[in-house]
Amino acid sequence: MRDLARDVRGLFRKQQTTQEASSPERIVRVGCPAHNCGGRCLLLAHIQDRPSGPVITRLSADDRPDTLTDPQLRACVRGRAYLRRQYHPDRLKYPMKRVGERGEGKFERISWDEALDTVAAEMQRVQQEYGNSALFAPVGSGSASQLNGSQTIERLLNLFGGSLDSYNGYSWDAIEAATPTVYGTMYSGNHRMDWLNAKYILMWGWNPAEMRDGTNSDFFVKLARQNGARVVCIDPRHTLSAASLADEWLPIRPGTDVAMMSAMAFVMINEKLFDAEFVERCCVGFDESQMPVGAQHAESYEDYILGYRDGTPKTPTWAESITSVPRETIIRIAREYATTKPSILYQGYGMQRRAYGEQVVRAGCVLAAITGNVGVPGGWAGGLGLQSQEDPYWNLFPVGENPCKAAISVFLWTEAVLRGREMRAEDGVTGVEQLDNNIKLVYSVASNVLVNQHANINRTARILRDESLVEFIVVQDNFLTPTGRFADILLPACTQFETWGLEDGWKYGNQVILMPKLVEPLGESKSDYRICAELAERLDLGEAYTEGRDERGWVEWVLDRYREERFAEIPSLDEFEASNVGVYTEPEAKPGIAFADFCRDPQAHPLGTPSGKIEIFSKQLYDLNQSDDIPPVPKYIQEWESPFGAEAAKYPLQAMGHHSMGRVHSTHDNVDWLREAFPQRAFINELDAQARGISDGDEVRVFNDRGATVLPCRVTNRMLPGVLNIPEGAWWTPDEDGVDRRGSINVLTSERWTPFAFGTAQHTIMVQVERVDE
Numbered sequence: 042m043r044d045l046a047r048d049v050r051g052l053f054r055k056q057q058t059t060q061e062a063s064s065p066e067r068i069v070r071v072g073c074p075a076h077n078c079g080g081r082c083l084l085l086a087h088i089q090d091r092p093s094g095p096v097i098t099r100l101s102a103d104d105r106p107d108t109l110t111d112p113q114l115r116a117c118v119r120g121r122a123y124l125r126r127q128y129h130p131d132r133l134k135y136p137m138k139r140v141g142e143r144g145e146g147k148f149e150r151i152s153w154d155e156a157l158d159t160v161a162a163e164m165q166r167v168q169q170e171y172g173n174s175a176l177f178a179p180v181g182s183g184s185a186s187q188l189n190g191s192q193t194i195e196r197l198l199n200l201f202g203g204s205l206d207s208y209n210g211y212s213w214d215a216i217e218a219a220t221p222t223v224y225g226t227m228y229s230g231n232h233r234m235d236w237l238n239a240k241y242i243l244m245w246g247w248n249p250a251e252m253r254d255g256t257n258s259d260f261f262v263k264l265a266r267q268n269g270a271r272v273v274c275i276d277p278r279h280t281l282s283a284a285s286l287a288d289e290w291l292p293i294r295p296g297t298d299v300a301m302m303s304a305m306a307f308v309m310i311n312e313k314l315f316d317a318e319f320v321e322r323c324c325v326g327f328d329e330s331q332m333p334v335g336a337q338h339a340e341s342y343e344d345y346i347l348g349y350r351d352g353t354p355k356t357p358t359w360a361e362s363i364t365s366v367p368r369e370t371i372i373r374i375a376r377e378y379a380t381t382k383p384s385i386l387y388q389g390y391g392m393q394r395r396a397y398g399e400q401v402v403r404a405g406c407v408l409a410a411i412t413g414n415v416g417v418p419g420g421w422a423g424g425l426g427l428q429s430q431e432d433p434y435w436n437l438f439p440v441g442e443n444p445c446k447a448a449i450s451v452f453l454w455t456e457a458v459l460r461g462r463e464m465r466a467e468d469g470v471t472g473v474e475q476l477d478n479n480i481k482l483v484y485s486v487a488s489n490v491l492v493n494q495h496a497n498i499n500r501t502a503r504i505l506r507d508e509s510l511v512e513f514i515v516v517q518d519n520f521l522t523p524t525g526r527f528a529d530i531l532l533p534a535c536t537q538f539e540t541w542g543l544e545d546g547w548k549y550g551n552q553v554i555l556m557p558k559l560v561e562p563l564g565e566s567k568s569d570y571r572i573c574a575e576l577a578e579r580l581d582l583g584e585a586y587t588e589g590r591d592e593r594g595w596v597e598w599v600l601d602r603y604r605e606e607r608f609a610e611i612p613s614l615d616e617f618e619a620s621n622v623g624v625y626t627e628p629e630a631k632p633g634i635a636f637a638d639f640c641r642d643p644q645a646h647p648l649g650t651p652s653g654k655i656e657i658f659s660k661q662l663y664d665l666n667q668s669d670d671i672p673p674v675p676k677y678i679q680e681w682e683s684p685f686g687a688e689a690a691k692y693p694l695q696a697m698g699h700h701s702m703g704r705v706h707s708t709h710d711n712v713d714w715l716r717e718a719f720p721q722r723a724f725i726n727e728l729d730a731q732a733r734g735i736s737d738g739d740e741v742r743v744f745n746d747r748g749a750t751v752l753p754c755r756v757t758n759r760m761l762p763g764v765l766n767i768p769e770g771a772w773w774t775p776d777e778d779g780v781d782r783r784g785s786i787n788v789l790t791s792e793r794w795t796p797f798a799f800g801t802a803q804h805t806i807m808v809q810v811e812r813v814d815e
Contacts, residue, residue: 065089065090066087066088066089066098067087067088067090068085068086068087068088068621069085069086069088069557069559069621069623070083070084070085070086070555070621070622070623070624071083071084071085071086071538071554071555071556071557071559071623072084072186072537072542072543072544072554072555072556072623072624073116073120073123074120074123074184074186074536074537074538074556076119076182076183076184076185076705076706076708076709077182077183077185077212077705077706078117078119078252078253078705079249079252079253079254079255079547079548079700080114080117080253080254080255080256080257080547081114081256081544081545081546081547081550081552081554082102082103082114082115082116082117082120082256083102083103083105083113083114083115083116083554083623083624084100084101084102084103084116084120084123085100085101085102085103085104086099086100086538086559087099087100087101088559088560094560094561095559095560095561096560097124097127097128097538097559097560098124099124100116100120100121100123100124101121102115102116102120102121103115103116105622105624108628109234109264110234110628110629110630111626111628111629112257112260114256114257114550114552114554114624115256115257117253117702118702118703118714118715118718119702119703119704119705119709119715122709122712122714122715125712125713125714125715126519126536126708126709126711126712127536127538129520129711129712131520131521131711132519132520132533132563132564132566133518133519133520133521133525133531133532133533133534133564133566134533134563134564134565134566135150135151135533135564135565136150136151136152136153136155136156136157136530136531136532136533136565137149137150137151137156137530137531138151138155138156138159138529138530138531139528139529139530139531142506143505143506143508143514143527143529144502144505144506144526144527145526146521146525146526148521148528148531153565153575156530156532157572157575157576157579158579159530160484160515160530160532160576161576161579161580163482163512163513163515163529164176164201164482164484164580165580167481167482167512167513168201168202170481171478171481172477172478173198173201173202173203173204173444173445174203174204174205174445174447174476174477174478175205175478175479175480175481175482176198176201176203176204176205176480176481176482176484177204177205177207177454177457177480177482177483177484178191178194178195178198178204178483178484178485178486179191179207179451179454179483179485179488179490179491180207180210180211180451180488180490181485181486181487181488181489181490182210182487182488182706183487183488183489183518183519183706183708184486184487184534184537184569185435185436185487185544186537186540186542186543186544186556187436187437187438187542187543187544187595187596187599188438188540188541188542188568188569188570188592188595188596189487189534189535189536189537189540189542189568189569189570190436190486190487190569191486191487191488191569192436192438192440193438193486193569193570193572193573194484194486194517194569194573195440195443196438196439196440196441196573196586197573197576197577197580197582197586198443198484199440199441199442199443199444200441200577200582200585200586201580201582202444202445203443203444203445204443204445205445205447205448205449205457205461205476205478205480206443206445206446206447206448206449206472207448207449207450207451207454208448208449208450208451208471209450209451209452209798209799209800210451211394211451211452211490211494211801211803212390212394213390213393213425214393214394214398214450214452214795214798214799214800214801215393215394215398215399215401215402215795215797215798215800216388216390216393216398216402216424216425217425217798218399218797218798218800219393219398219399219400219402219403219406219424219797219798220402220406220423220424220425221649221650222399222403222650222656222659222661222662223403223406223407223410223424223650223655223656223657223659224406224422224424224636224648224649224650224655224656225648225649225650225656226648226649227424227425227427228427228428228635229406229422229423229424229425229426229427229635229636230421230422230425230426230427230428230549230635231418231420231421231422231632231633231634231635232428232549232629232632232633232634233255233257233258233261233428233549233632234261234629234632235418235419235632235633235634236261236262236264236265236270236385236419237261237264237265237268237419238383238418238419239265239270239383239384239385239419239420239421240269240270240271240381240382240383240384240419241270241271241273241377241378241381241382241383241384241385242262242265242266242270242271242272242273242384242385242387243273243275243374243378243384243385243386243387244262244272244273244274244275244276244282244283244286244287244387244389245275245276245298245386245387245388245389245392245405246275246276246298246388246389246390246391246392247274247276247282247387247388247389248276248280248281248282248389248391248699248700249262249282249286250280250281250282250284250285250286251280251281251282251699251700251701251702252699252700253547254389254548254549255546255547255548255549255550256546256547256549256550257549257550258549259282259285259286262282262286263285263286266286266288271288271289271377271381272286272287272288272289273287273288273289273290273291273374273377274286274287274289274290274291275291275293275298275301276290276291276292276293276389277292277293277294277295277695277697277760277761277764277766278292278697278699278724278759278760278761278764278766279292279759279760280699281702291366291370291374292365292366292761293364293365293366293761294363294364294365294684294695294761294763294764295392295395295695295697295764295804296392296395296396296680296683296695296804296805297360297363297364297365297677298364298392298401298404299400299401299404299675299676299677299678300355300359300360300363300364300677301360301364301366301371302401302404302405302407302408302675303345303346303355303360303404303675303676303677304355304356304357304359304360304371304375305371305374305375305378305379305408306342306346306355306375306407306408306411307346307347307354307355307356307357307375308357308371308372308375308376308379309375309379309411309412310343310346310347312376314375314376314379314380314412315379315411315412316411316412316413318413319410319411319413319415319640320410320411320657322643323410323415323639323640323643323654323655324410324411324654324655324656324657325652325654325655325656325657325658326341326342326656326657326658326659326673326674327341327342327343327411327657327658328341328342328343328344329341329343329344331657331658332658333651333652333658333660335660335663335664336658336660336663336673339658339663339673340673340674341658341674342407342657342658342674342675345672345674345676355677357369357371357372357375363677363685365761365763378408378412379412382412382413382414382419382420383414383417383418383419383420384412384414384419384420384421385414385419385420385421386405386408386409386414386421386423387421387423387426388401388402388405388423388424388426391697391699391700391804392804393800394800394801394802394803394804395680395795395802395804395805396678396680396681396682396793396795396802396805397670397678397680397795397796397802398795398798398800398802399671399795399796399797399798400672400675400676400677400678401675402423402424402425403659403674403675404675405423405424406422406423406424406655407657407674407675408423409421409422409423410422410655410657411657415635415636415640415655416634416635416636416637416638416639416640416641417634417637417640418632418634420634422635422636426548426635427548428548428549428633435545435547437599437602437603438595438599445472446472446473447470447471447472447473447476447477448470448471448472449464449468449469449470449471449476449799450469450794450798450799450800451490452495452496452794452799452800452801453468453469453794453799454480454495455495455500455501455504455792456468457476457479457480458479458480458504458510458511459479459504459510460479461476461478461479461480462475462476462477462478462479463475463476464476468799469794469799479510480511481511481512481513482511482512482513482514482515483511483513483514483515484515484517485514485515485516485517485518485524485528486517486518486534486569487517487518487534487569488518488524489518489522489523489524489706489707489708490524491505491514491516491524491527492505492522492523492524492526492527492773493522493523493524493707493770493772493773493785493787494706494707494769494770494787495787495792496787496790496791496792496793496801496803497747497748497787497788497790497791497792498523498748498773498781498785498787498788499747499748499779499788500747500792501792502527505527506527513529513530514527514528514529514530515528515529515530515532516528516530516531516532517532517534517569517572518531518532518533518534519533519534519535519536519566520711522707522772523707523772523773523774523785532572533564533565533566533567534566534567534568534569534572535562535563535566535567535568536563537556538556538558538559538560539558539559539560539561539562539563539566539568540558540562540568540570540571540592541556541557541558541592541593541595541596542556542592542596543555543556543596543599543600544556545603551626551627551628551629552624552625552626553600553603553608553611553624553625554623554624554625555596555614555617555618555623555624555625557618558592558593568592570592570595571592573586574586574587593614596614597613597614600613600614600617608625608627610627611625612625636648657674658673658674659673659674660673662797668796670796670797671796671797680805681793681805682791682805682806682807683807684763684807686807688807689807691809692745692807692808692809693763693807693809694729694763694764694765694807694808694809694810695763695764695765695806695807695808696743696764696765696766696767696786696789696806696807696808697764697765697766697767697804697806698766698767698768698769698770698786698787698790698803698804699766699768699769700768700769700770701719701768701769701770702718702719703715703716703718703719703768704719704768704770704771705770706769706770707770707771707772708770710770710771710772711772719768720753721752721753721767721768721771721783721784722752722753722754722755722768722784723741723743723752723753723754723755723765723766723767723784723810724754724755724757724759724760724765724766724767725741725754725755725756725757725760725765725766725810726756726757726758726760726761726762726763726764727756727757727758728762729762729763729765729810730754730756733810733811733812734812735754735756735810735811735812736756737754737755737756738753738754738755739753739754739812739813740752740753740754740812740813741753741754741810741811741812741813742780742810742811742812742813743765743767743789743808743809743810744789744808744809744810744811745789745806745807745808745809747788747789747790747791748779748780748781748788748789749780749781749788749789750767750780750781750782750783750784750785750786750788750789751780751781751782751813752767752771752782752783752784754810765808765810767784767786767789768784768786769786769787771783771784771785771786772785773785773787773788786806787803789806789808790803790804790806791803791805791806793805
């Protein structure tokens with residue numbers, strides 16, 4: 042193992058001996074390690090077999106024939122640079138225990154026996170003292186290849202008697218909750234090949250060129266544009282997608298998208314551009330004639346848009362003062378979208394990670410419905426847009442049923458630490474009337490949400506430092522992340538190249554990609570599955586956990602499930618491995634169209650909504666009898682931190698944190714090639730910079746009442762004035778004064794959640810920025 046470590050260090054420094062360079066090379070096709078980038082790609086791993094063991098020397102991209110029905114799954118720069126992560130000198134190699142204060146990051150090496158014995162004892166202690174609902178495993182997307190990832194600890198905890206369950210994630214909270222209130226399902230998307238039938242595409246806050254949203258989504262938009270579609274990008278920043286895919290970029294003030302959508306609806310109603318026949322046949326709640334039983338006198342969508350109840354017509358002039366989009370532009374976009382058929386309004390996910398994020402989802406769906414762009418080739422119903430007819434399985438590794446019925450929104454885990462016993466339905470608790478425990482033990486696998494990716498890092502760190510709150514923390518990862526620094530026991534997980542796995546097409550695609558074991562785990566690291574299996578042995582659950590299978594055996598089991606449930610012709614594992622094709626694909630001959638049957642005959646094919654129709658007015662939301670925060674028709678609601686609020690006097694800039702091409706959330710932040718190509722900077726408009734005496738390249742301090750971060754800036758006209766952008770995911774690195782020095786935006790974000798989904802609203806931030814003088 043020491044020889045392998047020496048090889049690893051040499052490879053990382055680009056040093057090879059003549060003998061190594063002349064070693065024969067073999068190529069294995071393998072899935073790009075699954076870190077929830079939004080895609081699933083194929084890599085060609087070039088491997089040399091050396092005396093110390095096989096070493097990956099190079100990674101290249103998919104070389105299969107490229108066709109429209111089965112396009113290549115080409116890896117981006119993150120996948121191509123993966124060896125800089127695989128052979129990084131800071132990889133965790135041994136189990137460790139904390140020796141300093143929690144959060145200091147001081148550890149000493151221990152044996153696997155000591156580590157797992159300690160973890161098992163703490164799990165049993167907390168179970169006996171508090172009960173299983175005091176155990177918690179946060180969501181983790183740092184690995185998702187069936188046998189590596191957070192599902193491995195989920196299976197173990199369920200066998201152990203359960204743990205506090207959770208729903209939502211940090212990505213789709215509001216859109217997952219809101220889409221079914223309109224359509225009764227989250228499967229609202231046509232297949233991507235159908236995008237080529239579109240004549241007009243609104244990329245609204247959507248940036249597939251950087252965040253992917255399915256491998257090749259940007260490629261299909263490019264093909265649609267080549268096929269004659271006009272593409273308009275609406276976004277506060279001039280993204281890579283705006284630059285490479287769009288005919289026009291419209292900057293909009295963050296958090297005001299519903300105002301523009303409402304003004305577009307005003308134009309359509311006033312000029313009679315909406316599809317009246319479709320609305321009457323397929324929708325409820327558009328006007329007073331369509332109100333559901335029990336809400337006949339409630340405010341309809343038309344009432345809201347025309348201002349019949351609140352006295353404020355949602356005109357383009359009204360929206361201009363809110364959105365910063367000129368009145369004439371709003372009118373033009375409304376006319377173009379309503380009259381250029383068929384059209385796509387594709388909503389990105391960033392704008393639903395905001396205060397009242399549910400509203401923008403429902404507003405976009407309603408625009409699609411009233412223009413008749415639902416259920417037709419080249420159209421798009423909006424919402425989450427999972428692929429109709431088929432399902433990405435994500436994870437088939439069986440986790441079993443959780444005996445604990447209580448669940449929280451995962452974003453509220455810090456609330457469950459502080460006041461779990463007080464939390465009820467009004468706090469998003471499901472399954473029980475009230476929680477019976479605070480969280481006392483956290484087991485984090487492939488996750489950085491305990492610290493880095495959660496909101497208000499300084500608050501979170503204070504909570505975790507208090508050992509009277511969370512009494513024991515286990516972190517299982519490849520590196521000592523900001524979350525890992527708070528571990529009591531730190532366990533080294535191997536990478537996905539060092540174990541067996543499978544991955545499928547994420548949100549889109551009809552592929553299963555094999556991830557064979559390529560090299561041995563570094564140091565004493567083990568797969569997430571193997572760690573949990575050895576822990577299960579100490580809890581007398583070993584046989585129940587493994588069912589006699591190792592990692593390869595479970596991959597074979599998962600392939601059998603794919604064969605039974607979706608891909609009848611998928612090869613056996615032996616055949617798959619021997620072929621070295623790397624990916625099984627069922628080419629798409631005819632793209633599926635979401636809601637086509639319903640739109641053809643709503644009576645024969647009703648939706649899963651209470652009315653069976655598209656619910657512009659949601660009786661479900663109306664019956665909640667909530668405050669104005671959860672209206673039954675989509676409305677623009679001023680955010681709780683806003684340039685129009687009192688806080689703007691102190692913190693006048695809106696901040697946002699987009700998904701950078703150089704990272705997948707926080708994964709890859711320590712990869713030198715990617716940090717060089719995509720340096721962490723605060724992007725600020727030149728007008729805002731001039732007003733503060735800031736020049737391009739200056740170090741700046743971005744701050745609010747929650748915290749501060751210092752990083753270089755990029756002065757650019759590719760940001761809307763009044764908006765600052767700090768790419769999310771940079772590792773929190775506080776100095777002795779607690780000021781972050783790496784550009785971690787979550788020192789600025791708020792832990793406040795959205796009202797209906799109980800989801801993250803981390804993009805709603807107001808800040809100030811100043812130059813740092815030496």
